[in-house]
Amino acid sequence: MIEFINVCKNYSSGTHALNNVSLSVDKGEFVFIVGASGAGKSTFLKLIMHEEEATSGEIIVNGKKLSNMKRRQVPYLRRHMGIVFQDFRLIDKMNVFDNVAFAMRAIGAKQSTIKKRVPYILDLVGLKNKAKSRPSELSGGEQQRVSLARALVNNPEIIIADEPTGNIDPEMSYEIIELLNEINSQGTTILVVTHEHDLVRHFHKRVIELDRGRVVGDSAADDDVTEEDLLVRHEDLLLDESLK
């Protein structure tokens, strides 16, 4: 589903955000991506969405090489993905229903389809009764569920979430990841960047750890290392850094 082959990403500022990254994520996997701030996690996701282009190497998404993808094909690539942002990115002058419907309208969906699909998705994320509310009237956890509903509404094959729990209470965080887990069980591939180790530990999923642009751990790749080891190592690393 997603394959990185020797991918490097240098920003024009001179930052080497990703350095020779090779990995693959299969259809239906649930992957946590962890690493210190500035490790290149967001860059990794942006490359998949084709918001940024790799400096070298090849990225294959859904069987398509991104290096020779034409500009006008990018929107169709993104229709296979649902994106969840840390800051929700909801439009406050629209109610919950319209925020979710917006994603369907943006790709030219029929009004009759929208009317059927949006309530179904809102029910799925547990916001059936909030359709008429404004985002600002909702709690952080609820707002993130609206954002998730919007990501899901076009029935994507991949959900990409960059620190989806970064702005919400810990209890709410579990709910969000639990929701993603349920969606994953229907066959949707999930990529989640997170800082919260408790969450990662709780869900027993594949964990990829980035450090300064390199993959320094992948629970799927080396069998000897469990997620638990990886996380302990990561915490040690953070501790080391904070001691320095």
Next chain:
Amino acid sequence: MGISGFGYLIKEGVKNVWNNRIMSIASVCVLISCLVLTGSAVLLSMNVARVVESVGDSNETTVYLKDDVSNVEAAYIGRDLEKLSNVSTVEFYSKEDAFKEYEDVLGEEIFANLQGDDNPLPDAYHISMVDLSKYAQTVSQITAIDGVDSVSNRSEIAERLTSINNLVTTVSLWIILALTVISLFIVSNTIRMTMYSRRFEISIMKSVGATNSFVRIPFVIEGMLMGLISAVLSTGLLYFLYNGIMEVITNIIPITPIPIQNVIAIVAGAFVIAGMLIGALGGFISIRKYLKKEGNEILGW
């Protein structure tokens, strides 16, 4: 994209105009000024052209014959003149006819002495031309005819009007060009402001896979709508302005202006087409830069 998808885009376009109404009104005002000025320039040019044409109809050029030309030879020259394609009417004007015109000026005594063989005036033809712009060419054809002495200078007023006509046409074209650029500038700036206020939505649209043309359409519609509104208002304004201005002009110069009723439909059509084209182009230009951006760049983060 289905019909409902397009309906949505039109609604978004109308919303854009409404949400950014102060700037929309400003652009519509500028567009109206441009359209009305352009329309006035074109109508003025049309009126001048018409005056020139009517002067051209009544314009007589005199072809003087040589002194020794006999009456028979004069008749042949008349036939040759009629054969020229740019000559519409040919009328013989004998030296006696010409002389009579001077009777009053010269006084009876002198007049009596100069009559008959002593008449110093030549025989002539009065002709008129179909197309005055071919004046010089036709004159050289006439002087080439045997027995023709000279051709009178073309009536000065016709010449001056033709040059005014050319000047008005040229100036109109420059005015149209300049005003088109100004209109495009103001419309695209207005749409750029709308776009800036909607950049958050644009970034979300792009992240869920909206195509560039889909993102663009509401802004193009916004421009076209402003163009349409301006066209309708300009047509009304020009209608009243024209009658007023022509009243003033006809008081100074006795001309019959082209009745506005004859041209208003064409003017309205041209305004609608021009306004909507400029609007659409303005929308197109202004969003180009935005569509190249991705993700947080759109938001300026």
